[in-house]
Amino acid sequence: MFSAQLTCSECQWRTVCGEEQVAKRLRKLGLLRRAAEPPVEMLQELLISHGSQLKCDQCEAVGLAVSDPAVDEFDEAGDWQQAILCEVCRKPISEERLEFMPKATRCVKCQSAEDRGEVEEEFDYCPKCGSLMELRTSRGGGITRYKLFCTGSPSCRV
The missing domain is CATH 2.20.70 (Ubiquitin Ligase Nedd4; Chain: W;)
Known part of the structure; x- marks a missing residue:
């Protein structure tokens, strides 16, 4: 399972994206065609080479830093990183959910909607x-x- 952490240098906003979310962001840049499941290696390479063109979801600044979330698990003080935001609603994922599912990228509400088959906006x-x-x-x-x-x-x- 591939995941990447995107961080804005302007407002310090950050999120962890899985394969689907990375593919969506790259499609918005016009870098991927509508392939159902692009190869993971292609997603990684495109994200590394074009991460500087991605926009921040919070402040709209262009140029997100791309890193591996496993490496950035602890900050300099040794504390847990800042709250991980839900990839859909951009609200913090609860500590209890992250403790139960450390790789969760969606809050309980958004994951429940996904499980019920409620589709988010498709481009x-x-x-x-x-x-x-x-x-x-x-x-x-x-x-x-x-x-x-x-x-x-x-x-x-x-």
């Missing part, structure tokens, strides 16, 4: 270039007025 990606798709209005009327447009290069006409 659409261009089948041609892999960039994010954006819902815009077109010249048509009615329901056909709304269409998905590629946010990638202008030459991509999907």
